[in-house]
C-alpha cells in the first residue's frame with residue numbers, strides 16, 4: 001500500500017542523513033513514506049518506488065562549509081514540489097549556516113529550519129516535525145469536515161461565509177454544485193430546488209441542512225448564540241476580537257476581571273486575514289495570522305472570557321454610573337469599563353463597475369481562502385503597503401503572474417525593506433509604479449481591469465483578478481458625537497484630548513489616562529486609536545496596557561464609593 005505523503009531527507013552528509021532518517025522512520029514511518037537520498041537526483045526514483053506520494057516536507061541538509069549548495073538543492077526540489085514545506089536541516093553548532101538561512105527565509109525560498117537530532121527521543125526535534133506536518137496539512141486542505149458547504153465559488157455570500165469559517169478555525173469542506181462531488185452531495189440531500197449556499201452540519205448526529213442561512217442561523221447552529229444574562233454587569237466589555245481585543249481579554253480574564261468580548265465577524269480581525277506574520281516576536285519563521293489569533297482566543301477563553309460573536313456594538317451610553325453598549329440584535333450589555341478595539345477596515349476603491357464585482361474577481365484584502373483558486377491566473381494587487389506586499393507574496397505561490405500596482409514612483413516609503421526584497425526576488429511578481437486602476441468590466445466574473453499610466457495618461461485593458469489593499473479606515477461612525485475622534489475617525493485618547501477644540505471635551509479635573517477616550521472609563525486600543533502603531537504586536541501591547549488602566553479605574557471607583565459611604569448622610 002502506498003503512503004499518503006512522503007517526508008524527504010536529502011543530504012550528502014551520511015551521518016546527518018542516517019540519524020534524521022532513523023528518527024523520522026521510528027515516529028512517522030507508519031503513516032508516511034520516508035524517502036532518504038544523498039542527492040536531489042535520487043529523489044524522483046525514490047518517490048516512484050514509494051508509489052509517487054505527494055511530498056509533505058522536504059528536509060535539505062546544509063553543510064557548515066557550503067550552506068549555499070544545500071539551499072540550492074532545496075530550491076530545486078521545492079520548485080518541483082511547491083506545496084511541500086521546505087526545511088533546512090542543520091547540525092547543532094553549525095553557526096555559519098545562520099546567515100544564508102535567514103536570507104533564504106526572507107526571500108521566501110525556505111519555510112523553516114531545524115536542528116537535526118543527535119540522539120533518539122529528541123522531543124524538541126519531533127515537536128517541530130509535527131508543526132511541519134500541520135503546516136503542510138493546512139496548505140493542502142481536506143481532512144475532517146465539521147461543515148460541508150455547496151455553493152457557487154464567486155457568489156459574494158458563499159465567499160463571505162467561507163472566509164468567516166476559515167478565519168474562525170471551523171473545518172469546512174467546500175464543493176461547487178456542478179462539480180462531481182457537489183452533484184453527488186446534492187443528490188444525497190434530496191433537495192428539490194436548493195437555495196445556495198447549502199450548509200450541512202456534519203458534526204451534529206442528525207446532520208441538519210441549512211439553505212442560504214443567515215449569520216444568526218449559523219451562529220445558533222454552532223452554539224455561539226447563547227443569550228447573555230440581562231442583569232449581568234461586567235468589569236470590562238471588550239469590543240472587537242482582533243489582536244488588541246484578544247490581548248486585552250487574555251490579560252483581563254487572567255487577572256480576575258469578569259470579561260465579555262463582542263465580535264461582529266471573526267476572531268483575529270485584520271491579523272486573522274494575514275497569511276503570514278513575520279514580525280511578531282517569538283516566531284522566527286513567521287506564523288499565520290489566523291493561527292496566532294485563534295490561539296489567543298483559546299487562551300482568553302481558557303482564562304474565563306465570555307465571547308459573543310456575530311453581533312456588533314452600535315451605541316454607547318452611560319446609565320446609573322455604568323456604561324451600556326447597545327447591540328445589533330436589539331439587546332444591551334452593561335459594564336463598569338469598556339475597551340474599544342474596533343480596528344479598521346479596507347478603504348474602498350470607489351469605482352462603481354468594480355464595486356459591483358466584489359467577490360467575483362474583485363477582492364478587498366488578501367482573501368487567503370481564495371489564493372489557491374488563482375492557479376494559472378494573472379493577479380493584480382493594488383496597494384503599496386506591507387499588507388499589499390504580503391498578499392502579493394502569498395498569491396505568487398499560486399498565480400501565474402502577480403502585478404503590484406502602485407501610484408507612487410516606488411515602494412520605499414510605504415513598504416518594509418524585507419518585503420520589497422522578497423517581491424523583487426520572486427520571478428512571477430512585477431512591481432508597476434505610477435499605475436492606477438480606473439475601471440474594469442465583467443458579467444459573471446471580472447474579465448478585465450482598466451489600468452492608467454499616471455505619467456502618460458494612457459489606459460490599457462488587462463485581463464486578471466484584482467486584490468485591493470489600499471489602506472484602512474476606522475469603524476467608528478457609530479461613536480460620532482459620543483467620543484472625540486480625529487478627522488479620519490480614529491479615537492482620540494490621553495493627552496490628545498486636552499488639545500484645544502476637541503469635542504466632546506474631556507469632562508474631569510484629572511487628566512485622562514494614556515489610552516482613555518473622552519468618556520472616562522472607556523479606553524481605546526490598537527488600530528482604532530489615533531496615533532497607534534498599526535502592528536499586531538503593538539495592538540496586543542495596547543490591549544494589555546488598557547487592562548492595567550481598567551484596574552486603576554476600578555480601584556479609583558471603589559475608593560470613591562467607599563469614601564462616599566463614609567460621609568454622613570446629607571453631609
Ligand SMILES: Cc1cc2nc3c(=O)[nH]c(=O)nc-3n(C[C@H](O)[C@H](O)[C@H](O)COP(=O)(O)OP(=O)(O)OC[C@H]3O[C@@H](n4cnc5c(N)ncnc54)[C@H](O)[C@@H]3O)c2cc1C
Nearest residue numbers: 240242243244264269270271313343344526527534535536
Ligand atoms: C492582510 C494584512 C496583513 C498584515 N500583516 C501584518 C504583519 O505582518 N505584521 C504586523 O505587525 N501587522 C500586520 N497587519 C496589521 C495588523 O493586522 C493590524 O495592525 C492589527 O490587526 C490591528 O489589530 P486591532 O485589534 O487593533 O484591529 P483589527 O485587527 O482590525 O480587529 C478589530 C476587530 O473589531 C471588530 N469590530 C469592529 N467594530 C466592531 C463593533 N462595532 N462591534 C463588534 N466588533 C467590532 C472587527 O470585526 C475586528 O474583528 C496586517 C494587516 C492586514 C490586513
